Every structure is written in C-alpha cells, then in structure tokens.
Amino acid sequence: MAPPTRRQTSKEGSGDRKKQQKGKMEATVTKDKDEWICIMHDGLLKPQESGDGQQPSICKLKHPRTTIGTLYLISADESMLFQLHNFKEKYRSWFIGNKVCSDGSLYLTSPMDPLFLLLPYLMADEAKKFMTLDQLVCDEEFPDCAKLLPACSPDQVSLICDSKDIDDDTKVFRYSKEKTLAWLKQKTDVLADALEEKNVQVSSKGSHSSIYVRSKSSTTSRESYIEFAHGIVSDYLCLSLEEELKNYLGIRENNDRDQESLVENEPPSKKPKLTEDIKPTDDYSLGVDLKKAKKNTKLTTAQKQLSKVDKSGMKSIASFFSPKS
Amino acid sequence: MFEARLVQGSLWKKLLDSIKDLLNEAIFDCSSTGITLQAMDSSHVSLVSISMNSDGFDTYRCDRNLSMGIHLPSLSKIMKCAGNDDIITMKATDDADTVSLVFESPNNEKVSDYEMKLIDLDTEHLGIPETEYSCVVKMPSAEFQRICRDLSQLGDSVVIACTKEGVKFSASGELGTGNIKLCQSASTDKEEESVVVDMNEAVCLTFALRYLNFFAKATPLSTQVQLSMSKDVPLVVEYKISELGFLRFYLAPKIEDNDGDN
Numbered sequence: 001m002a003p004p005t006r007r008q009t010s011k012e013g014s015g016d017r018k019k020q021q022k023g024k025m026e027a028t029v030t031k032d033k034d035e036w037i038c039i040m041h042d043g044l045l046k047p048q049e050s051g052d053g054q055q056p057s058i059c060k061l062k063h064p065r066t067t068i069g070t071l072y073l074i075s076a077d078e079s080m081l082f083q084l085h086n087f088k089e090k091y092r093s094w095f096i097g098n099k100v101c102s103d104g105s106l107y108l109t110s111p112m113d114p115l116f117l118l119l120p121y122l123m124a125d126e127a128k129k130f131m132t133l134d135q136l137v138c139d140e141e142f143p144d145c146a147k148l149l150p151a152c153s154p155d156q157v158s159l160i161c162d163s164k165d166i167d168d169d170t171k172v173f174r175y176s177k178e179k180t181l182a183w184l185k186q187k188t189d190v191l192a193d194a195l196e197e198k199n200v201q202v203s204s205k206g207s208h209s210s211i212y213v214r215s216k217s218s219t220t221s222r223e224s225y226i227e228f229a230h231g232i233v234s235d236y237l238c239l240s241l242e243e244e245l246k247n248y249l250g251i252r253e254n255n256d257r258d259q260e261s262l263v264e265n266e267p268p269s270k271k272p273k274l275t276e277d278i279k280p281t282d283d284y285s286l287g288v289d290l291k292k293a294k295k296n297t298k299l300t301t302a303q304k305q306l307s308k309v310d311k312s313g314m315k316s317i318a319s320f321f322s323p324k325s
Numbered sequence: 326m327f328e329a330r331l332v333q334g335s336l337w338k339k340l341l342d343s344i345k346d347l348l349n350e351a352i353f354d355c356s357s358t359g360i361t362l363q364a365m366d367s368s369h370v371s372l373v374s375i376s377m378n379s380d381g382f383d384t385y386r387c388d389r390n391l392s393m394g395i396h397l398p399s400l401s402k403i404m405k406c407a408g409n410d411d412i413i414t415m416k417a418t419d420d421a422d423t424v425s426l427v428f429e430s431p432n433n434e435k436v437s438d439y440e441m442k443l444i445d446l447d448t449e450h451l452g453i454p455e456t457e458y459s460c461v462v463k464m465p466s467a468e469f470q471r472i473c474r475d476l477s478q479l480g481d482s483v484v485i486a487c488t489k490e491g492v493k494f495s496a497s498g499e500l501g502t503g504n505i506k507l508c509q510s511a512s513t514d515k516e517e518e519s520v521v522v523d524m525n526e527a528v529c530l531t532f533a534l535r536y537l538n539f540f541a542k543a544t545p546l547s548t549q550v551q552l553s554m555s556k557d558v559p560l561v562v563e564y565k566i567s568e569l570g571f572l573r574f575y576l577a578p579k580i581e582d583n584d585g586d587n
Contacts, residue, residue, distance in 0.1 A: 300345075300346060300398060302346035302539070303346060303347075303349065303367065305535065306346070306347065306366065306367075306368070306535060306536070306539060307367065307368060309368070309481070309533050309535045309536065310481055310482075310533065311368060311370055311533065312579070313531075313578075313579040313580050313581060314370045314533065314577045314578070314579050314580075315370075315577050315580070316369045316370060316577065317365055317369055317370055317371060317372045317451075317559060317575055317576075317577050318365070318369060318451060319577075320558055320559050320575075320577065321372075321451035321452060321453050321454075322451070322452050323449050323450070323451055323452065
C-alpha cells in the first residue's frame with residue numbers, strides 16, 4: 001500500500017532510465033541481472049543541476065513496522081525518500097529493445113515521508129533529552145540511516161518533536177507523543193478523504209465489485225474510512241504507536257462497530273421476525289371457484305384439440321334448453 | 326345401495342370411450358329407473374345425454390337416488406382393465422365417496438375389483454323437451470363417421486342440407502370443396518345399412534366438424550346413427566345402446582350473423 005504521503009508516481013518508459021541507475025543497482029542485486037523495469041517518480045529523474053554526478057541511491061533502512069532491513073530509494077539530491085515496490089508475476093518477461101529480459105518483475109517507487117523512518121529512532125530515546133538529529137538517528141546496524149537526515153528539514157521534524165534552538169546552526173529535538181499523534185491524525189484524515197473521494201470500498205463485510213454500481217447507495221460512514229486509513233498508516237508504525245493512534249482517533253473495537261454497522265449499513269441478511277400478523281394486501285383466493293379451477297386442469301390432447309375449434313356463430317347449448325327447475 | 330350388473334360389459338367400455346374426450350367430469354344419476362347422465366363439454370356448445378334403463382341391466386338395484394360425480398378419463402382407464410367379454414358390475418353404497426367396479430371373466434376364472442374415488446361436482450341440469458324435428462336422418466354410423474372424417478380434411482365446418490331426395494354434407498376450405506350426398510335407400514333389406522330420411526321441412530345447417538368427429542367415436546356402440554335437425558336448433562346425434570337406452574349428443578349450429586343488427 002502507498003505510504004500516506006501524496007502519491008505522484010508517473011509512468012515512464014524504461015529505456016535510458018534503467019541505464020542511468022544501473023551502476024548503483026548492480027551493487028545490491030545479483031550480478032547476472034543487469035536490467036529491470038522500474039516505474040519511477042519524476043523527482044528521481046530530474047537532471048541534476050549540481051552536476052556532481054550524484055545518482056539516486058538505494059539504501060537499506062530499518063522498516064518502522066517490522067524493524068527489518070528494507071531497501072529504500074533516495075533521490076540524487078537526498079531530498080526525497082521513496083519506497084520500492086516489487087511486483088512480480090509468474091510467467092512474465094519483458095522485451096527490452098531486441099532482448100528478452102527473463103525477470104518479468106516490475107519495480108515501482110512511491111514517495112514516502114521520511115518522518116516515518118525517523119520515528120523509531122526518536123521514540124527510542126528513552127532519556128527524553130533534547131538532542132540533535134544526528135545524535136538521535138544513529139544506527140550501527142543500518143549506517144545508511146544518516147542519509148535520512150538531509151531529507152528531513154528541521155521544520156518537518158518539529159511536527160513530531162519539541163525543538164529548541166541552540167544557536168543559529170544547531171537545533172535539538174525531543175520526541176513528543178502529542179505532536180506525533182496530531183501529525184498522524186492529519187495523515188489519517190487526508191488519507192480517509194482520499195479514500196472517500198476515490199470511492200474505495202472499505203466496508204469490512206464482504207467484497208464488492210467496484211465496476212458494478214450498487215443499486216442501494218451504500219452509505220459508508222466516515223468512521224469506516226478513518227478506520228481503513230488508520231490501517232494503512234499503521235503499516236508504517238510500531239505496534240504501540242498504532243494502538244495509541246487508534247485510541248487517539250477514537251476508533252472503537254471491531255466487534256462493536258460490526259454489530260452497529262450491521263444495523264446501520266447492511267440490509268438485514270435474514271427476514272426480520274414479524275411481531276404482528278401481516279396479511280397480504282390482496283387476497284387472490286377470494287372469488288376463485290376451486291371447483292371451476294379444478295375443471296380446467298389436466299385436459300387430454302383430445303380436449304385441447306376440441307378447445308381450439310372455431311366456435312364463432314355457435315351459441316351455448318344452454319341457451320337452447322331451459323334449466324330444469 | 327346401488328348395484329348394476331351388465332353382462333355385456335363391453336358396452337360400458339364403448340360408452341366411456343366415446344365420451345371421455347368430450348367430457349372431463351360428469352354426474353351419473355342413478356335412480357330406480359336407471360342411470361342417466363347429462364353434461365356439457367368445456368366450451369358449452371355441445372351436450373351429452375345418456376340414458377340407460379334399469380330393464381336393460383341383468384341385475385339392477387338402486388335403493389335411493391344416487392349422484393356419482395366421476396372423473397371420466399379415470400373411469401375410462403379402469404374400464405380399459407376389463408376384458409371385452411367381462412361382466413361388469415358397478416356398486417356403490419348410499420353415502421359412499423367411492424364406486425367399485427367388479428369385472429368377472431365369462432368363465433368366472435378371474436374376478437377383478439376396482440374402487441374409484443368419486444368427486445364432488447355441482448352441475449345444473451338442462452331440461453330437454455321432446456320436440457318434433459324438421460328432419461330425422463337414420464344412417465349407418467360407420468358411414469357418418471367416414472363422412473365426418475373425410476370432410477374434416479377439407480374444412481372446419483360441414484353444411485348438412487336435408488331434402489326429400491336425401492342428405493348432402495358439404496365442406497369447403499383452402500383446399501377446395503367436397504360434397505357427399507346420400508340418397509334414401511330404395512330397398513331396406515338390411516336395416517343397419519339403410520339410409521332413411523324423414524322430412525317435414527328442408528333444412529340446411531352448419532356445424533363444427535371436429536365436434537362431429539368426437540361424436541362419431543360412439544360408432545362402435547351402434548350400427549345406426551340418427552341425426553335430428555331443425556332450423557336454428559341444436560343437432561341431435563343419437564346412438565342406441567342396444568336395449569339399454571341411448572347416447573345423445575347435442576351440438577349448437579353455426580349461425581351466420583349476416584343480418585348484423587340482430
């Protein structure tokens with residue numbers, strides 16, 4: 001799923017882009033593979049003004065949720081952080097120029113807020129002291145974490161931290177839970193808005209085909225969208241923060257909601273029990289002579305033939321004979 | 326208690342075969358004088374009247390008048406179970422909801438016993454006055470059957486014109502026209518082959534052929550058929566049921582509505 005930053009991925013042809021970053025990629029991927037298809041964000045492809053030959057780099061950073069080393073892409077000027085997604089299907093290859101690339105997987109980049117990656121480091125500061133960022137963010141296991149710092153402006157970090165100016169150049173920060181939750185709430189709200197706008201089906205019950213217009217306009221509550229968005233955001237948060245955000249957003253336990261939404265949103269799956277006697281509006285049994293109805297049943301073929309006879313000009317036999325009194 | 330025993334059981338079989346297609350249900354009215362049946366077909370343009378005298382049966386007993394509503398196709402099915410030579414006995418108790426049929430083979434080697442449910446029917450009886458008809462034609466029943474069958478190839482209705490010389494059946498349709506003229510037999514050596522026209526006034530009537538074809542199913546009952554006609558009244562097709570009584574079919578004529586304001 002996309003991170004809760006605004007997505008700006010743009011589709012680009014693979015050709016020269018691929019070559020552009022070939023050198024860097026070779027370092028991290030097996031040697032015999034030297035070409036991939038990657039759809040990249042425009043920001044990664046801007047011609048470098050500095051001209052110092054810097055290229056977007058792939059670095060291994062600690063995933064905020066899983067704490068496992070995960071590869072991220074940092075733009076050449078180190079201002080933007082991108083998530084890398086690999087989409088792979090069986091039995092797929094690419095044609096590149098005149099060659100066939102047997103690796104049919106597709107790489108996608110999506111911009112990501114580096115604050116999510118900073119969070120674990122900031123929260124890890126148990127002393128709750130004001131420290132500079134480079135003091136806070138240091139990790140022997142993932143030395144590349146230093147690369148995060150240029151991507152995070154002090155203003156951004158201030159969104160989740162209390163900060164103090166030491167002097168003109170130095171700023172010190174301290175993790176603030178309140179600020180973080182407020183910031184995450186905004187993220188969640190923005191995401192929920194987007195979900196609502198795109199009409200993403202977030203109902204927890206049953207799957208719905210998005211191509212069919214539902215005859216009954218389902219009124220998915222804002223609450224459902226918020227909850228869904230919270231789930232997405234939580235993919236980038238540690239467990240404790242996820243729980244705190246949940247409380248902060250006022251999302252109730254699933255069970256409560258399920259029961260309530262069953263009543264509110266979903267048509268009852270079973271017939272409601274009728275408390276009072278309900279009578280049909282029309283009684284078709286009235287005026288139906290059962291004996292007559294019986295007469296018309298089970299006509300033999302001969303009788304059917306007889307009923308087809310053209311009886312124009314023939315009066316009923318009863319009109320010739322008077323009923324016996 | 327009702328019990329009617331008929332040695333010539335095949336008569337029952339023939340009788341039911343001839344009416345089961347025309348009528349679906351009917352009431353057999355049993356009284357001390359005999360069994361009668363009167364019913365209209367589902368379209369109410371024809372009427373079947375059966376009368377069987379108690380004298381014609383070999384044993385007849387009816388303590389109280391009894392009306393038995395019978396689903397005729399069902400009774401016909403049961404009658405088919407009887408052999409042609411079987412003696413058929415029909416029995417019912419006074420307030421029964423079933424009728425039982427006993428089939429005895431001629432040498433008394435086999436006795437079959439069937440019981441059939443009666444149905445609840447509610448029909449009105451029509452009073453049919455004994456009237457003089459303008460024309461009464463007696464002719465071999467097989468001949469009548471043949472004429473009806475042949476003419477139904479040509480059209481849906483037949484015009485029966487009766488004059489002093491004889492009787493003429495004509496039909497016309499897309500195919501063309503056909504006329505069959507029967508003259509009075511000069512010599513009446515064999516009664517069953519004779520054509521007799523008894524006429525007071527010439528008559529010309531039109532009837533639906535398909536109904537006549539259904540009536541003609543009673544041909545096995547009798548060698549002779551009697552057609553009685555008067556202007557603008559129903560045709561009567563009568564088959565005698567040996568000494569028992571008769572089977573009569575009444576059919577409303579087709580009356581051309583050409584004077585419009587009528």
